[in-house]
Every structure is written in structure tokens, then in C-alpha cells.
Amino acid sequence: MSTPVPIPRRKVTVRIDGTERAAAEGSTILDVCRDAGVEVPTICWAPTITPVNACRVCVVELEGSRTLVPACSRRVTEGMEIRTGGDRVRASRRMVLELLASSVDLSRAEADILRWLEEYGTDPERHGPDRARVSEPVRRHDELYVRDYDRCVLCYKCVDACGTEAQYTFAIAVAGRGFDARISTEYDVELPESACVYCGNCIGVCPTGALIFTREFDLRESGGFDPEAQAVTTTVCPYCGVGCNLELHTQDDEIFRVTSPDDHEVTSGHLCIKGRFGFEYAGGRRREGRTEADPATDRDESSSA
Amino acid sequence: MESRPSVGAPTPAEVRVLDGTVGRRYDPVDSRVIRRGPDRRHLLLPSLHALQDGIGWISPEALAELCARLEVPRAEAFGVATFYALLRTEAGPRTVVHVCDDIACRVHPGYRDPAADTGHDGEEPVGVHPSPCLGQCDRAPALFVQRAGDDAARLTVTGSVAGALAAEGATEAPPLVVAAGPAWLTGRIGVVDPTSLEEYRAHGGYQALRTALAMGPEAVLREIADSGLRGRGGAAFPTGVKWRAVAASAQRERYVVCNADESEPGTFKDRVLLEGDPFALVESMTIAGLTVGAAQGYIYIRGEYPTAEERIVDAINQARHRGLLGSDVAGSGLSFDLEVRRGAGAYICGEETALFNSLEGYRGEPRSKPPFPTEVGLFGRPTVVNNVETLHNVPVILSCGAAGFRAVGTAESPGTKLFSVAGDVSGPGVYEVPFGTSLGELLELAGAPASPGAVLLGGAAGVFVSPGASDVPLTFEDVRAADLTLGSGAVTVFDGAADIGDIVERITAFFRDESCGQCVPCRVGTVRQNEAIVRLRSGSAQPGDTDLLDDLDTVMSDASICGLGHTAASAVGSARRLGLLDGAGARP
Numbered sequence: 021m022s023t024p025v026p027i028p029r030r031k032v033t034v035r036i037d038g039t040e041r042a043a044a045e046g047s048t049i050l051d052v053c054r055d056a057g058v059e060v061p062t063i064c065w066a067p068t069i070t071p072v073n074a075c076r077v078c079v080v081e082l083e084g085s086r087t088l089v090p091a092c093s094r095r096v097t098e099g100m101e102i103r104t105g106g107d108r109v110r111a112s113r114r115m116v117l118e119l120l121a122s123s124v125d126l127s128r129a130e131a132d133i134l135r136w137l138e139e140y141g142t143d144p145e146r147h148g149p150d151r152a153r154v155s156e157p158v159r160r161h162d163e164l165y166v167r168d169y170d171r172c173v174l175c176y177k178c179v180d181a182c183g184t185e186a187q188y189t190f191a192i193a194v195a196g197r198g199f200d201a202r203i204s205t206e207y208d209v210e211l212p213e214s215a216c217v218y219c220g221n222c223i224g225v226c227p228t229g230a231l232i233f234t235r236e237f238d239l240r241e242s243g244g245f246d247p248e249a250q251a252v253t254t255t256v257c258p259y260c261g262v263g264c265n266l267e268l269h270t271q272d273d274e275i276f277r278v279t280s281p282d283d284h285e286v287t288s289g290h291l292c293i294k295g296r297f298g299f300e301y302a303g304g305r306r307r308e309g310r311t312e313a314d315p316a317t318d319r320d321e322s323s324s325a
Numbered sequence: 326m327e328s329r330p331s332v333g334a335p336t337p338a339e340v341r342v343l344d345g346t347v348g349r350r351y352d353p354v355d356s357r358v359i360r361r362g363p364d365r366r367h368l369l370l371p372s373l374h375a376l377q378d379g380i381g382w383i384s385p386e387a388l389a390e391l392c393a394r395l396e397v398p399r400a401e402a403f404g405v406a407t408f409y410a411l412l413r414t415e416a417g418p419r420t421v422v423h424v425c426d427d428i429a430c431r432v433h434p435g436y437r438d439p440a441a442d443t444g445h446d447g448e449e450p451v452g453v454h455p456s457p458c459l460g461q462c463d464r465a466p467a468l469f470v471q472r473a474g475d476d477a478a479r480l481t482v483t484g485s486v487a488g489a490l491a492a493e494g495a496t497e498a499p500p501l502v503v504a505a506g507p508a509w510l511t512g513r514i515g516v517v518d519p520t521s522l523e524e525y526r527a528h529g530g531y532q533a534l535r536t537a538l539a540m541g542p543e544a545v546l547r548e549i550a551d552s553g554l555r556g557r558g559g560a561a562f563p564t565g566v567k568w569r570a571v572a573a574s575a576q577r578e579r580y581v582v583c584n585a586d587e588s589e590p591g592t593f594k595d596r597v598l599l600e601g602d603p604f605a606l607v608e609s610m611t612i613a614g615l616t617v618g619a620a621q622g623y624i625y626i627r628g629e630y631p632t633a634e635e636r637i638v639d640a641i642n643q644a645r646h647r648g649l650l651g652s653d654v655a656g657s658g659l660s661f662d663l664e665v666r667r668g669a670g671a672y673i674c675g676e677e678t679a680l681f682n683s684l685e686g687y688r689g690e691p692r693s694k695p696p697f698p699t700e701v702g703l704f705g706r707p708t709v710v711n712n713v714e715t716l717h718n719v720p721v722i723l724s725c726g727a728a729g730f731r732a733v734g735t736a737e738s739p740g741t742k743l744f745s746v747a748g749d750v751s752g753p754g755v756y757e758v759p760f761g762t763s764l765g766e767l768l769e770l771a772g773a774p775a776s777p778g779a780v781l782l783g784g785a786a787g788v789f790v791s792p793g794a795s796d797v798p799l800t801f802e803d804v805r806a807a808d809l810t811l812g813s814g815a816v817t818v819f820d821g822a823a824d825i826g827d828i829v830e831r832i833t834a835f836f837r838d839e840s841c842g843q844c845v846p847c848r849v850g851t852v853r854q855n856e857a858i859v860r861l862r863s864g865s866a867q868p869g870d871t872d873l874l875d876d877l878d879t880v881m882s883d884a885s886i887c888g889l890g891h892t893a894a895s896a897v898g899s900a901r902r903l904g905l906l907d908g909a910g911a912r913p
């Protein structure tokens with residue numbers, strides 16, 4: 021037989037919080053929990069990236085294991101007995117969240133992270149007023165995006181998005197060690213001198229606002245960021261024939277962020293510089309003397325500019 | 326692949342160093358061909374060493390050139406270079422003296438705080454850096470000199486910074502080695518010239534390899550399994566099980582790796598084995614390789630062990646020259662060879678999967694397990710990784726047979742064990758004793774004070790033991806039952822005058838400095854633990870600090886990725902339980 025037949029994945033049976041669940045072999049504990057509707061917090065996990073298994077907020081109890089195990093990267097095997105709640109699991113998750121909050125600024129983190137900080141009862145202040153914190157200058161080297169590593173939780177997602185999981189550009193990596201580890205270009209050179217091609221895929225995966233469009237950064241810093249006045253418009257990137265879906269995030273009709281859906285079959289959430297940052301022309305309507313957008317003219321003008 | 330913005334050209338000296346280690350850049354015409362050269366990323370760390378040794382630092386220009394030659398992204402290579410304490414990415418003095426301020430050295434009467442030393446060698450500025458344990462606790466106070474340039478050198482010295490700078494060519498004092506029982510592992514040390522293959526052979530060397538070849542791999546596997554040998558690197562895992570798993574692998578390409586990264590504070594027994602009986606390790610590795618079907622082995626030696634490295638490299642060369650390594654090992658028709666790789670100052674690289682990453686040219690960050698090294702190890706292949714001392718047991722077992730080996734020690738912990746005893750003892754050194762010897766007997770052998778202030782068992786990752794524990798037989802099973810650990814076999818003794826709070830604080834600083842930074846519990850937890858102990862010792866403890874230390878212990882032990890995080894609260898916890906920190910806050 022020469023027709024490739026997909027190999028059916030064997031099923032294994034595991035117990036999640038006492039309930040038996042069938043799961044495809046090779047899936048992770050997290051996959052099974054999600055199917056079962058059990059929430060497991062995650063920070064360094066992303067749908068489009070092989071988990072690096074670093075934040076450890078997703079730990080669960082596995083019968084027979086001396087330590088807790090990370091749900092995001094541990095694959096299920098037959099007969100696993102998993103507990104996702106209980107004091108032991110909650111204690112470690114609370115501490116992971118609290119340790120992060122004690123060392124970096126999470127005020128712009130994803131809504132889920134902020135919710136978990138509350139739900140798990142974290143108290144970062146008990147680590148004292150003199151505790152070491154991540155302290156980095158805001159890196160603003162151009163008008164496209166800002167790197168604000170005071171907010172970075174070292175989830176490695178930007179590194180992987182820039183590297184083998186999407187972009188294959190390898191402009192950034194983790195440098196240094198321990199608490200001094202930072203996301204960095206070589207010798208911390210500014211982005212235009214690095215290998216960066218401004219695809220913005222690192223921004224797309226950053227869960228904390230450490231990587232952020234310059235426009236959004238300015239809006240937030242000025243206190244003018246207003247979710248009430250915002251909209252998301254789905255469209256298709258006009259630049260080439262690939263046809264990436266774009267989500268234009270606007271406030272008062274001005275684009276401050278561009279994303280692509282994680283589950284989009286072409287992009288998996290990733291874009292190139294044109295789709296990500298090439299939105300200047302869309303603001304053309306506000307140029308002096310114009311009242312209505314005229315895409316055709318705008319394009320002509322921008323290409324002759 | 327990354328696009329490559331231009332940076333300036335490397336200096337001629339840098340180019341010479343690179344030519345000598347990684348060869349020339351691929352021809353630009355070639356590099357346009359889709360097919361790329363073989364992956365040479367594993368040459369990254371050796372090349373960074375070469376630049377450090379030759380130039381004194383790794384400049385942006387040299388790094389860019391190196392990356393072009395190895396086809397490694399610059400940001401990643403920078404991430405690797407900045408991971409290690411012995412590599413520098415900023416220009417500075419070409420000589421750096423690393424002064425050990427760790428647990429055994431800081432209680433030595435001759436110890437001087439490195440902060441008090443100004444670095445000058447005549448006119449020339451010298452860097453003086455505090456260092457974690459240098460693995461020379463038996464020669465405290467210990468220093469390590471790293472000099473770059475045409476007269477590049479790495480020296481281990483006892484004494485002071487000034488003495489270290491004058492110590493060019495000084496000979497190291499021979500280590501104290503004592504065996505109370507069969508001297509299976511230490512018998513040749515100090516007796517046989519470690520640079521002479523002839524003498525090694527005259528003292529029983531290479532008989533075990535002959536035995537192994539005559540028996541065949543299956544019988545060797547059975548013998549090692551039957552002997553009950555368990556790993557001496559800390560985890561006490563049965564060696565036979567590991568070897569069997571790799572030997573039975575469906576993959577043909579396999580590796581054996583010797584973990585000679587010995588960096589657990591208070592531990593120096595592997596150094597004494599490497600320096601004193603290097604051929605034994607070469608022979609053991611050869612047996613391991615032929616038994617599990619690996620054609621290549623690596624010995625990863627910590628960068629602060631220049632003498633050990635030199636001896637092992639020399640032993641490998643002699644063995645190869647005599648046909649005991651290479652394409653036809655001892656006329657067997659089987660192929661096996663060895664290569665030495667040098668660590669660059671990172672305790673975490675002793676963790677087996679971090680070691681693989683380091684050797685492959687990546688940051689020394691532990692991988693998640695499973696999969697275990699026997700399935701996915703070095704270069705993604707099935708790998709046996711063993712500690713130096715574990716491997717030194719292999720020829721012993723083949724020579725005296727599994728039954729003979731089991732005649733010493735206990736049923737669960739057969740054989741002898743090396744202990745590195747240091748601190749406030751009259752005889753700091755390596756002690757080979759049968760498993761089952763009590764802690765009290767060992768302390769007496771080493772000349773510990775009758776009632777020490779504290780004894781730390783297993784190094785920074787270990788535990789302080791109570792005075793009542795001196796009856797505990799030193800076996801894996803007995804220490805576990807007593808909630809203790811043998812760890813790496815370090816026994817560090819502090820007399821009644823020692824400030825144990827200071828030692829505990831140093832241990833918390835050690836973990837803070839040595840965490841790889843990958844996972845949150847350890848990256849931040851080790852910092853918070855250190856801060857809480859500093860508060861406690863300075864009398865500024867906060868009301869909730871006891872709970873805080875408990876919570877940190879919980880999250881690091883339970884949710885960290887690797888053993889470093891798992892054990893980072895161990896010594897602190899035992900010190901607190903024993904009341905060794907009581908009254909610490911009363912100090913001004």
C-alpha cells in the first residue's frame with residue numbers, strides 16, 4: 021500500500037481529579053485538562069510554541085512523582101493519576117505568581133495572569149521593600165515597538181517566536197544567568213543593528229506587555245489607553261498574495277496594535293513586517309484636507325513617496 | 326538563518342585564535358549552496374575558551390566572526406558566553422584571580438575577604454573576583470588564577486592574592502588520601518606516577534579492560550548490575566540499569582559521558598581521582614563505551630581543574646598512542662575514542678542535561694525529564710552519564726567480581742565511598758571508607774573537634790546534621806531513613822567558634838548566584854531566600870519571614886525544574902530545624 025494512512029493515535033486512560041478521561045497518546049496533561057474543562061494557569065505555554073516549561077505555574081500533582089509536574093509539557097501515559105487542585109498545587113502556583121509579581125511589573129500582563137494573581141491570593145509585598153527587582157531602562161530604538169524588560173517574566177516565548185518556532189531570525193536570546201538573565205541581542209546592541217527584521221512575532225506572543233507597539237506604549241504611558249474606545253477589525257493583509265488575516269486593534273480609529281489569530285491556518289498568529297507594522301497608510305484619511313479614506317489614492321501616494 | 330549586519334573586523338590575534346580552533350570561514354560561494362556544513366555548534370564553548378585564553382575577553386567582532394564560521398546566531402552565542410563565570414564579554418585585566426569565599430575556605434584562619442584585596446601585579450591591574458568553591462577545600466584558602474595572552478595560564482593556588490600572582494610554576498601540595506578498608510579507588514594515588522601508562526599497567530591497570538573484552542558486553546552488564554553499584558554523583562541511581570537501557574537502545578549512535586564538573590561546595594574527591602589516577606578513568610570510560618556500544622565518549626571537566634584536565638588529556642593521548650583508544654581498541658576490532666571538554670564556571674552544568682546542553686554549545690540550562698538521558702541524551706542520542714567516582718568503581722568490580730565487591734559495604738550500598746572532608750579538621754582530605762562506616766568514625770579519622778559546632782553533609786545541596794547523628798552509618802539507605810543525604814560525599818566541619826549563620830547565608834548566596842535562571846521557583850526563589858536570611862542575620866527580620874522561608878522551601882522543592890532548585894532550601898531548612906540560626910538576629 022502506498023497511500024499514506026494517518027496512524028491512529030492510541031488512547032490512554034488517565035484520571036484527572038478522580039474522573040477517568042480518555043486521551044490521545046502524546047497529548048499533554050494540559051491538553052487533557054482543557055478538554056475536561058479544568059482550568060490550569062499557564063504563562064510560558066502558547067498554542068503555537070513548543071512549551072519551554074519554565075514558568076512552572078501549571079504544576080499539578082502526579083501520583084508517584086516526588087515533585088509536582090508541569091502540565092504543559094508532561095505527556096500523559098496510561099494510568100496517570102493527576103490532581104489539579106488541593107493545597108499542595110495551590111501553594112506552588114501561588115508562590116510562582118507571587119515571586120513573579122515581586123520581581124517585575126505585571127500591571128500590563130494578560131487579563132488571566134492578573135486574575136490568577138488575585139485568585140491565588142498572592143502577596144508580593146511580604147518579600148520586603150528592599151527586595152531585588154528587575155530594573156531595566158525602556159528600550160525605545162525606533163517607532164515600531166518598545167522593549168520594557170521591567171515587565172519581562174522570562175517566559176522565552178519571544179525567543180522561540182524569533183527562532184525555531186516561527187521566524188528563524190534568532191535576533192534575541194536569553195543572556196546572563198539566574199536573576200540577572202535577560203532577553204537580549206548580542207552585546208545588547210540596538211535592534212536596528214541586530215538581526216531583527218521587525219516581524220513583530222515576539223510582540224505577538226509576549227504575555228506581559230514587555231514587548232509592545234510604540235503607539236500602544238505611548239497611549240498607555242500617557243494614561244490615554246481606553247478599552248471602551250477600542251475596536252478590533254478583522255481584515256486581510258493587502259501586501260502580498262499569502263493572505264494573512266490581520267486583526268487591527270484601534271482606539272478612536274487609530275491602529276495601535278496588529279495581531280493575527282493564533283488558530284489561523286496560514287499564520288498561526290505570526291506575520292511579517294508589512295502586515296505587522298505597515299499600517300501607516302491606513303491613517304492617511306486624517307491627513308489634512310481629507311475627510312474620507314480612499315485606499316486607491318493612498319496606495320499610489322505612499323508608493324511614490 | 327539570521328541576517329548578519331556588519332560589525333568591525335576581528336583583530337589579527339583574534340583571527341589567529343579562531344583559525345586554530347574552528348578553521349576558516351566557509352567559502353562565501355559555498356555558503357550560498359543550500360546544503361550546509363555539518364553542525365559544528367558543539368565547538369562554540371571550546372572556541373569561546375580559546376578567545377578568553379588568548380585575548381582575555383570575547384569582543385563583539387570576534388564573536389561575530391566565530392558565529393559566521395560556526396553558523397551560530399550571534400544573540401545565542403552571546404547568551405552562551407554570558408552564562409559562564411570564566412568567560413568575559415567586556416574588556417578588562419588580562420589576569421583574574423578567583424578567590425574562593427565558600428564554606429570551607431571562609432572558616433580557614435588564612436582566609437582573606439577578596440573584597441579587601443586590590444588587584445595589582447606590579448604595574449598591571451589584576452581582577453580579583455570572589456568565587457564559589459574551587460574544589461580545593463583540602464588546600465584552603467583556595468585561589469584560581471586565570472591569565473590570558475601569549476603566556477596564558479590557569480593555576481590553582483593556596484594562600485593569598487599576592488601569593489597567587491607570584492606562584493608561577495609553584496607545585497601543588499599532594500592531597501591527603503586515607504583509606505580505612507580496601508583502597509579500591511585510591512590505592513594508586515600518590516603511589517603511581519599519574520603520567521606513566523607503564524606504571525599504571527604495572528599496578529593492575531588495563532587488566533579490567535582485558536577482562537571486559539574476554540567476557541563480552543552482556544556479561545559485563547550483568548556484573549555491573551549484580552554488583553549493586555549506585556551512582557556517586559548524588560542521585561544514587563543503579564549504574565547497571567542505566568548501562569542496560571543504553572545498551573538495549575534501538576538507536577545505533579550512543580554516547581558515554583563522564584561528569585567531572587565537580588562543583589558542589591565542599592567536594593573535591595573527583596579532582597583527586599582525576600589528578601592522581603587519570604588512566605583509571607580512561608580505562609573505565611573505555612569499558613563503559615564498549616559495553617553499551619558507544620564509539621565516542623566525552624569527559625566534561627570543570628574549568629577550574631587545570632591539572633586534572635592536563636593529566637586526563639595526557640592519559641588519553643598515551644592510551645590512543647598505544648592502541649588502547651581509537652579504531653581498534655586493544656586489538657579487539659572495536660572502536661572507541663575520548664574527548665575532553667572544559668566547563669567554564671557554572672555549577673549547574675554538573676546537572677546531567679545541563680551538561681549536555683553546555684557541551685552541545687547551548688546555555689547550560691537543564692532540560693525537562695522525561696525523556697531521560699538513556700533515551701534522549703547528548704546530541705539527542707541515548708547516553709550513559711556517570712560521575713568520575715562511579716566510573717572508577719568499574720575496573721574494581723571487573724577485577725574482584727560482583728560478589729567480591731559486595732563483600733564490602735552493605736546490601737543496598739555495596740563497596741567503598743569517597744568522602745571529601747574539610748573545614749575545621751586536622752586532616753582535610755579524601756577518605757575512602759566502606760559504606761556503613763559511621764559519621765562519627767569518619768570525623769574521628771579526619772581529626773574533627775570532639776564536639777563540632779556543625780557538620781554539613783552533602784555540600785550546599787546537603788543538610789546540617791545534629792550532634793546525635795554521628796552514629797548514623799554512612800549508607801544510602803541509612804541516611805535516607807534519617808532524613809539526611811550523602812549527596813556528593815562532602816563533609817564540611819565547623820568548630821564551635823564558627824559563625825554558622827554566616828555559612829548559611831553563603832549557601833543561600835551560592836544558589837542565588839548559580840541558578841541557571843530558567844524557572845521561576847528557583848530564579849526568584851533563591852534570591853528571596855537569600856534576602857530573608859540576610860534580614861534575619863542583620864536583625865531586621867520581618868514578622869512573616871518564617872512562613873516566607875517555609876513557602877520558598879515548598880515552591881523550590883516542589884515546582885523547580887531540576888535538582889538545584891529542589892535542594893536550594895535543604896541546608897537552610899536543616900539549619901533552622903537544628904536551631905543553628907537562633908539568635909542570629911540578635912547580632913547588630
Ligand SMILES: Cc1cc2nc3c(=O)[nH]c(=O)nc-3n(C[C@H](O)[C@H](O)[C@H](O)COP(=O)(O)O)c2cc1C
Binds near residue numbers: 561715
Ligand atoms: C545542580 C546539580 C549539580 C550536579 N553536579 C554534579 C557534578 O558536579 N558531578 C556529578 O557527577 N554529578 C552531578 N550532578 C548529578 C548529575 O545530574 C547526574 O545525576 C550524575 O552525573 C549521574 O552520574 P552517577 O549516576 O554516576 O551518579 C548534579 C546534579 C544537580 C542537580
Ligand code: SF4
Binds near residue numbers: 191192215218
Ligand atoms: S521583531 Fe521579529 S525578528 Fe525582531 S526580535 Fe521580534 S521576532 Fe525577532
Ligand code: SF4
Binds near residue numbers: 171174225227229
Ligand atoms: S519579553 Fe515577553 S515574551 Fe519575551 S520572555 Fe519576556 S515576557 Fe516573555
Ligand code: SF4
Binds near residue numbers: 673840843886887
Ligand atoms: S531549578 Fe534552578 S537551576 Fe534548575 S532549571 Fe530551574 S532555574 Fe535552572
Ligand code: FES
Binds near residue numbers: 061063073075077078
Ligand atoms: S505553562 Fe507550564 S511551565 Fe509555564
Ligand code: FES
Binds near residue numbers: 459590
Ligand atoms: S575550595 Fe574553597 S570551599 Fe571548596
